[in-house]
Amino acid sequence: MTAGVSIRSVTQRYGSALALDHVDLEIAAGEFVVLLGPSGCGKTTLLNIIGGFAEPSSGSVLIGGRDMRGVAAKDRPTTTVFQDYALFPHMTLAENVGFGLRMRGVGREAREATADAMLSLVGLAGRGGRRPHELSGGQRQRVALARALAVEPDVLLLDEPLGALDLKLRRAMQDELKAIQRRVGTTFVHVTHDQEEAMAIADRIVVMNGGRIEDQGPPREVYLRPKSLFSAGFMGEVNRISVKGGVSRLGMLPVPDGCLCIRPEAISERGLLRLGPCRVVETTFFGTHLRAMVEPVAAPGFTLKVHLPQGAAPAVGAVLDLGAEDHVVLQEA
Ligand code: ADP
Ligand code: MG
Numbered sequence: 001m002t003a004g005v006s007i008r009s010v011t012q013r014y015g016s017a018l019a020l021d022h023v024d025l026e027i028a029a030g031e032f033v034v035l036l037g038p039s040g041c042g043k044t045t046l047l048n049i050i051g052g053f054a055e056p057s058s059g060s061v062l063i064g065g066r067d068m069r070g071v072a073a074k075d076r077p078t079t080t081v082f083q084d085y086a087l088f089p090h091m092t093l094a095e096n097v098g099f100g101l102r103m104r105g106v107g108r109e110a111r112e113a114t115a116d117a118m119l120s121l122v123g124l125a126g127r128g129g130r131r132p133h134e135l136s137g138g139q140r141q142r143v144a145l146a147r148a149l150a151v152e153p154d155v156l157l158l159d160e161p162l163g164a165l166d167l168k169l170r171r172a173m174q175d176e177l178k179a180i181q182r183r184v185g186t187t188f189v190h191v192t193h194d195q196e197e198a199m200a201i202a203d204r205i206v207v208m209n210g211g212r213i214e215d216q217g218p219p220r221e222v223y224l225r226p227k228s229l230f231s232a233g234f235m236g237e238v239n240r241i242s243v244k245g246g247v248s249r250l251g252m253l254p255v256p257d258g259c260l261c262i263r264p265e266a267i268s269e270r271g272l273l274r275l276g277p278c279r280v281v282e283t284t285f286f287g288t289h290l291r292a293m294v295e296p297v298a299a300p301g302f303t304l305k306v307h308l309p310q311g312a313a314p315a316v317g318a319v320l321d322l323g324a325e326d327h328v329v330l331q332e333a
Helices: 043-051 093-103 108-121 137-150 167-184 195-201 219-224 229-235
Strands: 005-014 017-027 032-036 058-063 078-081 155-159 187-192 204-209 212-217 239-243 258-262 273-285 289-296 304-309 319-324 328-330
Touching: 005 043, 017 043, 017 212, 032 043, 032 195, 043 058, 043 078, 043 155, 043 187, 078 137, 093 108, 093 137, 108 137, 108 167, 137 167, 167 187, 167 195, 187 195, 195 219, 195 229, 204 219, 204 229, 212 219, 212 229, 219 229, 229 258, 229 328, 273 304
Parallel strands: 032 187, 032 204, 078 155, 155 187
Antiparallel strands: 005 017, 005 058, 204 212, 239 258, 258 328, 273 289, 273 319, 289 304
16 A cells, blocks of 8 residues: 655744745655755754654644544554564564554454565565574664564554664665665655665655755656755765866856766767867775876866776876766855
């Protein structure tokens, strides 16, 4: 089961502080949306308002077209997976997964069948008789996911659910999470501050900052065509060059007035937007690429970050004639 979510001009005040400032967001049924932003930007507040754990100061939330005002968390078609997804230690995995169904008065046999199906869905088929302490962190996280999905929510809310896992496991779980979401078709609203995680799983990334939505779109669009400097910087490294009347610290550049933003991997000797000769100051091998800090000959003291191909090996002090293969020009706030 699945449903869309409409967030209409939602504002949340805590005293004089604005945790959310007139947020509007339409989430389609079956969409995998990631709320991405730094700590304190309002992600959890927004998730809690969707889940019914907090009432907004103003604005409204509709799920499946139904206004959720006054509807308690337990009566909403949502379930939430938190970072500290505490499982019940004294219960088996099957009992943990079936817990929500038991609360709803579902009989034992039906509960066990659902728990089996859900544990299979998350790759733990046949482990229903085990207890949480027998599992690794990643497995426990999967049980928490199975438990949340067992009650067949229309919308699953996930608040930094992979935050407690180590990096390698987190990357593996991201792939699984996306595959599971595809299979069940439930709307997922997932909170993270990790932009790589957002790109790995999202149909749409919603970039938040200071209680507002700064940018949104498919990962490719938000990364390559960010709509604000904040969004550009949060999604990854970016070189910034101010241009006014075609003049910049690197010399003439044929772009509109604003802040010229170029990703490190978009700089190469082939790039058509010529940046001119640059001296290599330092290089570091990163496996997938060679990261170089270069100083434009025209702008001593200014540094550009450049990702060169893995096989490149320019000597420190060498001069490369560089250009940008892709760029955006954004307005300085
Ligand atoms: P995030 O999840 O993006 O880190 P939060 O939604 O938790 O951010 O918090 C957004 C802002 O609201 C922060 O400045 C936080 O300090 C504030 N805030 C959140 N919950 C409360 C609360 N219950 N009382 C007061 N301030 C809060
Ligand atoms: Mg949070």
